[in-house]
Amino acid sequence: MELGGHWDMNSAPRLVSETAERKQERKTGTEAEAADSCAIRARRFLLCLYLVGFLDLFGVSMVVPLLSLHVKSLGASPTVAGIVGSSYGILQLFSSTLVGCWSDVVGRRSSLLACILLSALGYLLLGAATNVFLFVLARVPAGIFKHTLSISRALLSDVVPEKERPLVIGHFNTASGVGFILGPVVGGYLTELEDGFYLTAFICFLVFILNAGLVWFLPWREAKPGSTEKGLPLRKTHVLLGRSHDAVQEAATSRGARASKKAAQPWVEVVLALRNMKNLLFSEMWDIFLVRLLMAMAVMLYYSNFVLALEERFGVRPKVTGYLISYSSMLGAMAGLALGPILRLYKHNSQALLLHSSILTFTLLLLYSLAPTMGAVVLSSTLLSFSTAIGRTCITDLQLTVGGAQASGTLIGMGQSVTAVGRIIAPLLSGVAQEVSPCGPPSLGAALALVAIFIMSLNKPHSSGDGNSKLKSE
Numbered sequence: 001m002e003l004g005g006h007w008d009m010n011s012a013p014r015l016v017s018e019t020a021e022r023k024q025e026r027k028t029g030t031e032a033e034a035a036d037s038c039a040i041r042a043r044r045f046l047l048c049l050y051l052v053g054f055l056d057l058f059g060v061s062m063v064v065p066l067l068s069l070h071v072k073s074l075g076a077s078p079t080v081a082g083i084v085g086s087s088y089g090i091l092q093l094f095s096s097t098l099v100g101c102w103s104d105v106v107g108r109r110s111s112l113l114a115c116i117l118l119s120a121l122g123y124l125l126l127g128a129a130t131n132v133f134l135f136v137l138a139r140v141p142a143g144i145f146k147h148t149l150s151i152s153r154a155l156l157s158d159v160v161p162e163k164e165r166p167l168v169i170g171h172f173n174t175a176s177g178v179g180f181i182l183g184p185v186v187g188g189y190l191t192e193l194e195d196g197f198y199l200t201a202f203i204c205f206l207v208f209i210l211n212a213g214l215v216w217f218l219p220w221r222e223a224k225p226g227s228t229e230k231g232l233p234l235r236k237t238h239v240l241l242g243r244s245h246d247a248v249q250e251a252a253t254s255r256g257a258r259a260s261k262k263a264a265q266p267w268v269e270v271v272l273a274l275r276n277m278k279n280l281l282f283s284e285m286w287d288i289f290l291v292r293l294l295m296a297m298a299v300m301l302y303y304s305n306f307v308l309a310l311e312e313r314f315g316v317r318p319k320v321t322g323y324l325i326s327y328s329s330m331l332g333a334m335a336g337l338a339l340g341p342i343l344r345l346y347k348h349n350s351q352a353l354l355l356h357s358s359i360l361t362f363t364l365l366l367l368y369s370l371a372p373t374m375g376a377v378v379l380s381s382t383l384l385s386f387s388t389a390i391g392r393t394c395i396t397d398l399q400l401t402v403g404g405a406q407a408s409g410t411l412i413g414m415g416q417s418v419t420a421v422g423r424i425i426a427p428l429l430s431g432v433a434q435e436v437s438p439c440g441p442p443s444l445g446a447a448l449a450l451v452a453i454f455i456m457s458l459n460k461p462h463s464s465g466d467g468n469s470k471l472k473s474e
Helices: 011-073 078-106 108-128 132-145 148-159 162-191 196-216 244-251 255-275 277-281 286-304 306-314 318-345 350-370 374-403 405-436 440-458
Strands: none
Touching (some): 011 148, 078 108, 078 148, 148 405, 162 196, 286 405, 306 318, 318 350, 405 440
16 A cells, blocks of 8 residues: 555555455355255265165064964964064074174175165065965065164264264164054055055065165265264275285285185175174173173063063953054154253263163063053053163164274174074063963063173273274284
């Protein structure tokens, strides 16, 4: 600037400073807009994944309540029907860890799509089954590949920060739980039509195809809301495998075999990861898996004879009991929405919350076993729906926290395998306990929950850190 023909030397630095401030403001504004846009896109990805969980359980719950009735209509005896029913749990037992590990190696998108499409094939075959053999054959694809929810939870653990993980998984469980509530209503209506079961199975197939399309069109580029904070980009993870890369390199016999080695590498890594499962099971995580097994069996025993026990103890009709089960399921789905305030109250300490929810579950199982009136039964069922829903979320979060989220697919798959063991054992224990009393199964469940509480109380608290050292094999 000129004043009386002379340049004001003080104005130059001021102009430069003002220009720099304006540039900085524009840059800050642009960064804020970009951050807001990224948060919106990340939220959209999570909502799409919630819809995947909803559609999955909506389709399954249309068919599953009708399976025992349909297999008997095909001429199966009660014993054969029981064996057919348990075959699904046995397939899940052996496939959960394998599929979870496979998703760690080949990536979430590919494994999720494959599991949905192959499960859809199983339900299509189920709709075409006209005898017991074809019925059993149709259950095989779903028994092996029906791990959509497990892979989705692993994906959530990949893309959200650790502190937000229990809350996000709780919301996912809520969405899928709503599908489980609505599915039986639709399936019950359809089965009353002519060839109702076959129509229901075909609609379930269409729901799975719709779900596969949704996964295909998911905004995968936006699936990194927590990746920078955790250092976990959404990609294939190999942390669990430890020395797997070296082992694969040694497996190559010559330079000319590199192409075939590259094609086989994912399966080699899966095998190597499964070899490390023994170390993982007998590491410091043994108590987490044992607690999961005990609490799962406790809840299964509670549900195993629920309809029969209420009829024998209080003369309640099965229809009324069905309303009570739907009411409890709805409350369990809503429990996921209450996780945020509860976690803040516990300062995101999943282990303390798991212990307290297990104590509440034990108390409520005992109350149900000794309930003198239906009012006590309704009270125990209402609170149990909350305690069990919160406990399931906390045990999954604790597995991922201690084991390391980089191998989340394998860890969640192992958790599902442990639960599958409970599905096999619980019916046997329930049958023996019912010989004693209608209150026998829930009483035994309360005893198992007490053992789980005792194990949690004895063992030292697990660190809330990465925990990756437990999975990086020595």
